Amino acid sequence: MGPLQEPVSRFIQSADGLKLHALDYAAPAGGGLLPVVCLPGLARAADDFDSVARVLQAEGRRVFALDYRGRGRSDWDPDWRRYDFDVEQGDISAQLGDAGVAEAIFLGTSRGGLHTMRIAARRPGVVRAAVLNDIGPKIEHAGLLRIKRYVGKLPPIPSMREAIALMRLAAGAQFSDVSPQEWERYARLTFVEKDGKVLLRYDPELAHTLDMVTPEAEPETHWEDFAALAELPLLAIRGANSDILSPEVFDEMARRAPLVERLVVEGQGHAPLLLDAPTIARIADFVRQRP
Known part of the structure; x- marks a missing residue:
C-alpha cells in the first residue's frame, strides 16, 4: 500500500444555494470496502473525526466527514430556522449523492447520531x-x-492559549482524563484565530435551535428512529461522565438492540472527543468486521 492521500475538501451547493463542505479521505487503491460517513455534533465540524478517519483510511476505508450548514467550512445560513433536522437531512442526502455514497457505516456524534437514526x-x-x-x-x-x-456564547478571548485554558476550566470536571495535548487539539477544532481574534467555528445563531429547551419542557425521545438500527451492527459509546446519555438509557438500548456492542470511555463526558488511542482502536475494530 502506498502513502495515503490527504483529505480533499468537497464543496457542493445546497438546494437553497448555500455552499456545503465535506472532507473526503480517499480509500487506498484496490479498496472496495464499505465507506464510513462521519456526522458531527450540534456545533461541531468534520475535522473532529480526523484522527479516527486516518486510522480507518489506513485500513482501506474511504471516510467522508460532513460539515452541516453553519459549521466548519460550510456557509452560514441567513435564516437560523433552517438549522433544522429536516433541512440538514436534505443537505446530507445531497452530499452523499454527490460523493457517490449509496450505503455506508455511519459514525455519528451527538446530533450526528440522531441524524444516523433518522436516515x-x-x-x-x-x-x-x-x-x-x-x-x-x-x-x-x-x-x-x-x-x-454555552452554545453561541463566547466572551472576548485574546489568544488560542486563553481559549485552551477556558475550555479546560469549563469542561475539566467532565473530561478529567483528557491530556494537555488533547485539550489543545480540541480547542483548535473548536475555535479559529482570525484578524487577531479567537472566533467560533460555527454560526452563533445555532443557539436558537435550543430555544425550546426550558426547565419545563418534555425530554426528547427518538425510540422509533432507533428501532431502525436495532437489527444492524451497532457500537454504542458513552462517556462515563455524560449528562446526555444516561446509564439507564444505555442499558435500554442494549435490551432493544441485540447486536449492540458497548464502550464506556472513562474520564470523559459529552461527547467523547475521539482523540484517544483506545477509543479509536475500538471503533476501528468494529469497522474492520464490516466488509
Whole structure:
C-alpha cells in the first residue's frame, strides 16, 4: 500500500444555494470496502473525526466527514430556522449523492447520531452499521440545559492559549482524563484565530435551535428512529461522565438492540472527543468486521 492521500475538501451547493463542505479521505487503491460517513455534533465540524478517519483510511476505508450548514467550512445560513433536522437531512442526502455514497457505516456524534437514526428509519439500506457516540433515543434534559448555556456564547478571548485554558476550566470536571495535548487539539477544532481574534467555528445563531429547551419542557425521545438500527451492527459509546446519555438509557438500548456492542470511555463526558488511542482502536475494530 502506498502513502495515503490527504483529505480533499468537497464543496457542493445546497438546494437553497448555500455552499456545503465535506472532507473526503480517499480509500487506498484496490479498496472496495464499505465507506464510513462521519456526522458531527450540534456545533461541531468534520475535522473532529480526523484522527479516527486516518486510522480507518489506513485500513482501506474511504471516510467522508460532513460539515452541516453553519459549521466548519460550510456557509452560514441567513435564516437560523433552517438549522433544522429536516433541512440538514436534505443537505446530507445531497452530499452523499454527490460523493457517490449509496450505503455506508455511519459514525455519528451527538446530533450526528440522531441524524444516523433518522436516515436509517427513512432511507432503509443506506446505513449498514452504526457507531453512536454518546447519544441515545432519550436525551437527558439537564444535559441539554447545560449545552444551551454555552452554545453561541463566547466572551472576548485574546489568544488560542486563553481559549485552551477556558475550555479546560469549563469542561475539566467532565473530561478529567483528557491530556494537555488533547485539550489543545480540541480547542483548535473548536475555535479559529482570525484578524487577531479567537472566533467560533460555527454560526452563533445555532443557539436558537435550543430555544425550546426550558426547565419545563418534555425530554426528547427518538425510540422509533432507533428501532431502525436495532437489527444492524451497532457500537454504542458513552462517556462515563455524560449528562446526555444516561446509564439507564444505555442499558435500554442494549435490551432493544441485540447486536449492540458497548464502550464506556472513562474520564470523559459529552461527547467523547475521539482523540484517544483506545477509543479509536475500538471503533476501528468494529469497522474492520464490516466488509
